[in-house]
Amino acid sequence: MPQVTSDGRTLINFILNGKPASGQAEPRMLLSDFLRQVAGLTEVHVGCEHGICGACTLRIDGEPARSCLTFAVQIEGRRVDTVQSLLGPRGELNDLQAAFRKHHSLQCGYCTTGILMSATAFLEKNPNPGEEEIRDMLSGHICRCTGYVGMVRAIKEVVASRSAKSKVPA
Amino acid sequence: MKPYKFEYFRPASLEEALDLLARHSEDVRILAGGQSLVPMMNFRLVQPKKLMDITAIKSLDYIRAERDTVEVGATTTQAKLLEWPQLASTVPLVAMALPHVGHFQTRSRGTVCGSVAHSDPVSELPLCLAVLGGSVILSSKKTGSREVSAADFQLGLLLTARRYDEMVTAVRFPVRQPGTGYAFQEMAERKGDLAVCAVAAKVSDRGIRLGVGGVAEKPTVRDWNDLPDSGLDEALNAFAWDLEGSDDIHGSAVYRRQLVRRLGRRAIMEARECRK
Numbered sequence: 001m002p003q004v005t006s007d008g009r010t011l012i013n014f015i016l017n018g019k020p021a022s023g024q025a026e027p028r029m030l031l032s033d034f035l036r037q038v039a040g041l042t043e044v045h046v047g048c049e050h051g052i053c054g055a056c057t058l059r060i061d062g063e064p065a066r067s068c069l070t071f072a073v074q075i076e077g078r079r080v081d082t083v084q085s086l087l088g089p090r091g092e093l094n095d096l097q098a099a100f101r102k103h104h105s106l107q108c109g110y111c112t113t114g115i116l117m118s119a120t121a122f123l124e125k126n127p128n129p130g131e132e133e134i135r136d137m138l139s140g141h142i143c144r145c146t147g148y149v150g151m152v153r154a155i156k157e158v159v160a161s162r163s164a165k166s167k168v169p170a
Numbered sequence: 171m172k173p174y175k176f177e178y179f180r181p182a183s184l185e186e187a188l189d190l191l192a193r194h195s196e197d198v199r200i201l202a203g204g205q206s207l208v209p210m211m212n213f214r215l216v217q218p219k220k221l222m223d224i225t226a227i228k229s230l231d232y233i234r235a236e237r238d239t240v241e242v243g244a245t246t247t248q249a250k251l252l253e254w255p256q257l258a259s260t261v262p263l264v265a266m267a268l269p270h271v272g273h274f275q276t277r278s279r280g281t282v283c284g285s286v287a288h289s290d291p292v293s294e295l296p297l298c299l300a301v302l303g304g305s306v307i308l309s310s311k312k313t314g315s316r317e318v319s320a321a322d323f324q325l326g327l328l329l330t331a332r333r334y335d336e337m338v339t340a341v342r343f344p345v346r347q348p349g350t351g352y353a354f355q356e357m358a359e360r361k362g363d364l365a366v367c368a369v370a371a372k373v374s375d376r377g378i379r380l381g382v383g384g385v386a387e388k389p390t391v392r393d394w395n396d397l398p399d400s401g402l403d404e405a406l407n408a409f410a411w412d413l414e415g416s417d418d419i420h421g422s423a424v425y426r427r428q429l430v431r432r433l434g435r436r437a438i439m440e441a442r443e444c445r446k
């Protein structure tokens with residue numbers, strides 16, 4: 001059984017945004033700190049460190065997860081996706097990111113990386129949500145700047161354009 | 171806010187997990203989804219010497235519909251149960267309560283059994299388990315498995331009948347009984363946040379059962395056999411006082427009593443409607 005002593009460090013191998021990655025961590029290191037400090041991914045934002053604000057949200061094996069409530073040692077062998085996974089091959093914004101920009105869904109951007117990851121996972125599970133459901137999903141995040149209205153608009157627009165696309169006969 | 175250091179174990183089977191618990195019982199905390207435990211560790215309210223991560227135990231990730239119960243294994247997430255297609259037809263109360271448990275982003279990790287084992291007095295799932303008269307399966311290396319009723323399991327604030335060498339391996343929710351209606355109501359500052367008060371009702375021709383969470387130290391259930399409609403308000407008022415809620419930053423005792431009366435009435439009415 002994998003076992004790591006409290007002062008010991010262990011090598012963690014995982015898939016980060018589609019590429020194999022690894023780093024050392026002691027058991028108490030939170031995934032959020034590991035990604036920021038060891039892997040250098042500063043897009044993982046840390047707000048409250050107790051699961052309330054949602055700033056640190058990313059995806060583990062596709063599921064949305066609070067990285068501040070996950071230990072780095074737990075991601076051995078797993079797939080971790082941050083907001084970088086949304087970018088296209090030349091670094092271009094995807095449709096959701098572009099819609100966020102268009103609808104002023106962000107101001108300071110602190111909450112945004114987490115929300116984009118939640119929304120991405122949410123739309124995969126539920127490609128046709130109503131406004132109520134979108135708001136319910138957003139309730140897992142705190143944004144101090146925008147008032148959420150722009151985000152709701154952006155997500156609705158993406159829903160509409162993705163479903164229009166999927167209807168076009170190939 | 172960083173957790174204090176601990177030793178980490180990730181057993182791959184239940185046998186390994188129970189063996190570890192038998193050897194180190196008091197020093198071990200069990201980590202499943204971590205949505206309640208890790209915040210407490212980050213605040214250093216809990217500083218386990220050893221942390222046993224059970225998420226790799228594949229055999230505990232199941233939902234099993236039996237004739238009278240739905241059994242949910244220890245590593246099954248709340249999201250998985252909520253997405254289970256038979257949930258609304260077999261355990262409607264849980265289907266109504268689960269959307270209030272945390273958020274989309276925490277239900278994906280948080281487990282059903284973890285929420286019961288953590289036994290926060292404001293938690294929705296222990297409340298449902300109490301109202302339905304469900305049970306908890308505890309396993310240990312020394313004494314094997316035992317089934318404990320919800321009433322005997324949760325003893326108080328974050329306090330349960332689990333011995334240190336035992337682990338909650340499953341919970342059992344009784345399936346819906348014909349002619350019975352169920353309803354769930356809660357008041358929280360933000361949807362998905364901890365409830366100030368949550369109520370669950372079960373109504374059949376044999377009577378009314380109402381459970382309240384968030385007011386007393388644990389979910390509290392009361393049964394009324396033939397309560398005439400005219401007596402309902404008085405009965406709810408008496409129940410609200412008996413719970414002896416207190417003031418805290420989320421609400422005063424007066425407000426909590428009012429919530430018990432109002433939400434209680436609403437839930438009972440709704441459950442009555444759902445019987446048909």
Ligand code: FES
Nearest residue numbers: 047048049054068
């Ligand atoms: S930093 Fe993780 S939820 Fe706030």
Ligand code: FES
Nearest residue numbers: 107109143144145
């Ligand atoms: S854009 Fe500033 S917190 Fe959301």
